[in-house]
Amino acid sequence: MPEAARKIRVQCVINGRAATFETYPMARLLDVLREQAGLTGTKEGCGEGECGACSIEMDGALVNSCLVPALQAEGAKIRTIEAVADDARLHAVQQAFVTHGGAQCGICTPGMILAAVNLLTRNPRPSEAEIREGLSGNLCRCTGYTKIFASVVEACREAEKRA
């Protein structure tokens, strides 16, 4: 315990910028992002990797930041919701969520959008079954998911048009 309680220095790249933190090795990456980096767009819903509200991209993979110890972020490239829009221009997925009712209370939305963006990166034209599966780690209590599916489908269509 005394060994683990000593702070370490973690260097990583967050949203395209180099960042350094002093933190406990087993501190949750979620807390480091929210409290030290001030990136409060990443939310905590359950703290045990079940709800996906804290989803972020780490080296291109979707992870629950509440389950990632800070030491694992060493050298990693991290993307949070704050870097999904390109300056003032919303990502196609974000725009679709606004237009098609994919967000209600908004607390699952950052994680849900990262999950959808990550899915479309891997699979630009997912079937409905693939969308359901791709978002199954992200819980939403407001929408019944129906408008979220519709938003993702619409985002694919838009992305094809933009391309």
Add this chain to the structure above:
Amino acid sequence: MGAHIIGQSVPRKEGRDKVTGRARYVDDLTFPEMIHGVTVRSAVARGRIRGIHFEGGIPWAEFTIVTAKDIPSKNCVALLVEDQPCLADEFVNHPEEPVVLLAHPDKYLLEEARRAVRIDIEPLPAIFTIDDSLAKKQVIWSEDNIFKTFRVEKGDVDSAWGKADFIVEGEYETAAQEQLYIEPQGMIARVDAKEGVTVWGSLQCPYYVHKALVRLFGLPKERIRVVQTETGGGFGGKEEYPSMIACHAALLAWKSGKPVKIIYDRAEDMAATTKRHPSRTRHRTGITRDGKLLAMEIDFTLDGGVYETLSPVVLSRGTIHAAGPYNCPNVRIRSRAVATNAPPHGAFRGFGAPQSVFALERHLDRVASAVGLAPEELRRRNFIREGQALAVSQVIHEKVDMGRLLDRALDLSGYYAKRKRFQEENLRSAIKRGIGFAAFLHGAGFTGSGEEYLASEVALEATREGRVRVLAGSTEMGQGTNTIFAQIAAETLGLDYEQIEILQPDTAVVPNSGPTVASRTAMIVGKLVESAARAVQQTLFKSGILKQGYGTKDFANACRQYIDKFGTLQSLVKYEHPRDLHWDDENYRGDAYGAYAWAVYVAEVSVDTRTAEVRVEDFVAVQEVGKVINPVLAAGQIEGGVAQGIGFALYENVVWQEGRMVNGQMTNYIMPTSMDVPPIRVFFEEIPYARGPAGAKGIGELPLDGTAPAIANAIAHATGVDILRIPVTPESLLSLLESVHA
């Protein structure tokens, strides 16, 4: 004047902030010098506190410690009555009862300190079931454990039984359900000599929290300020409990002199905060050979947990909805809410109606079968029509056509063909398919004279630039308050949607438009927004600055001229109860609600008889909610409510041990995921309601009422098993399947 905005799916007002992560929820806020607070709870269901011990290894001198002794005025969380303490003093009455509050700058040390507080409690015998409470095995509340009873009488039930060709009885139960908003509850409080007490938090009802803080501190109203932060879901769960957390945070802030933040983790939130009341309903129904309802006797009981809180009101709505949208000449409903040593059960979307509607709609399928009628035919022969009276003797004056809703729902779901096909296919398959439905109504707004007492207010103000601000205490928690208020104001004033701003609910700024509950925001408060907008427009017309047929530029010019001349341009309107609505609270008769939403929902399920797993394969929701203000938001309300109803019917099972929820985690309390929901197909009939804004009625709670019974009826159709209790978990269904085949 602009194009019509009512009826358009304009994007959600705060949508952009939500999709970019910029929306600020309570846990996203920090204040200089802010420290953190936690709650130490009883862990014993009932007992006498012998002592509180602060064990070794913790630098206690650094901590702010609050107990009941520190409370400046009345130790209660004021709501309907003042029976719930803010902190237990001599006795604890449920296993999550708050006893001690701690605050410290270091969250990690705080957690260690919480574990180092030992509350020494001498246990007393406790009760945990409706039966033990009714039998007065222990008397834990007042003289008889009963928070409230209601009795509804229509016609003469006692003399009707003799004329009935069939009498069908049944007993039905529903379990507790956790609201499970994804944002856990939380509050930040700041107390200073100049400003008094201010709290920021995730909440539905700013003026409920305000009332509780006034009572706790004994301060004048203007020294208490409550601000709603972006709220990550409520569903009733943030109706009354936020008052408790606000009181706790404020006590710690007051004693420490620093801003204090309390954020519940998921386990604490699930275990300690309110859930849907468990219920038991008994039905006795007399019916003629040709399927006409003659008599309904309904006995409805809710488990209220240990304090009264909102149980009388939940019981009221459940009671009034218990006999459904049917015309029955003789009805008796007796109901009661009883005390058990569990944390108080509370508001959850539907508010008592999902419990009693489940019982009724399941029961009517069994009645139909006893009479030898198809379930839809039984309903059709008894649906209420204009000019007929509900159980509370409310004569329906609105246009209502339940038969048409039923036809449309059965048609859209392919009901008849599937009913026939499944029966044949099921003979040859281990996977049994079934289709079932529920028909129901939901009253909008507070019951009876409730809206009259609330006397809600809304204000509107225009700026010199011709922008318009809506001031109301009604909260946005995802359901779309901001958006529909802006649509209503824009439509009334002939302005663009973008010209309307909705101010953040802050009791120092906005008037009290009542709580954001009871499907009342669109219909009741929306109408006040419309009236307030109309009043501003009239002011400008009367002053001669603005003429009919104006454009947005004319409006802006008029605002500038008016404000330059008179200083401000604003309106304040107050709810006026329609004079032709009468309610007799003594006999529980009369116009229970100004308007009802009407609906028929159809569920198709498959049941794997080897694993006893149920899947909802298709869902059709047809409803009449008056004019639909925003089709995307309205459909979103129904889809989300249906998903919660699927959870209520199949998955969401609170495991109790001595009054305590022991599966308070998202890993073992299961809500629907994206893999579990069927296509949810939503259809609206629109019959404008003369007293709603642009003709709208209430919508929010409706989908919780009919979803579970439709699914239960479908399971019964698929398997032939008599479903009397929800949730229908695989474990419970397996034993039912075994008993049928044994």
